[in-house]
Amino acid sequence: xxxxxxxxxxxxxxxxxxxxxxxxxxxxxxxxxxxxxxxxxxxxxxxxxxxxxxxxxxxxxxxxxxxxxxxxxxxxxxxxxxxxxxxxxxxxxxxxxxxxxxxxxxxxxxxxxxxxxxxxxxxxxxxxxxxxxxxxxxxxx
Numbered sequence: 576x577x578x579x580x581x582x583x584x585x586x587x588x589x590x591x592x593x594x595x596x597x598x599x600x601x602x603x604x605x606x607x608x609x610x611x612x613x614x615x616x617x618x619x620x621x622x623x624x625x626x627x628x629x630x631x632x633x634x635x636x637x638x639x640x641x642x643x644x645x646x647x648x649x650x651x652x653x654x655x656x657x658x659x660x661x662x663x664x665x666x667x668x669x670x671x672x673x674x675x676x677x678x679x680x681x682x683x684x685x686x687x688x689x690x691x692x693x694x695x696x697x698x699x700x701x702x703x704x705x706x707x708x709x710x711x712x713x714x715x716x
Contacts, residue, residue, distance in 0.1 A: 590598070
């Protein structure tokens, strides 16, 4: 490790307390640096994964918005068609009701005209009958 000792340089004696403390401090520092490096790598990986997930989320959100807009357009079109169909049905019903009313008025007028014609024919027959009686009476006299 390249550690120099100030307390003892005798290789047979082993490590001095200063050497031990220095080695322990160096190992602790290396461990901290390795942990920091690992933490930063893990943090970078997580940031990348988060970025990927955000991108996927945005893509899905846009896709769902697009589908929602398409579905809304289809629904609006379907509702528009239903409303147009109901309007046409009501217009047809109104037209048919008008035609029935017109036909009923026409029948009523024809019936009234027929009754008036029959009444006049009866009056005419009565008048002719009376005139015929007068003429016979005159001829007999």
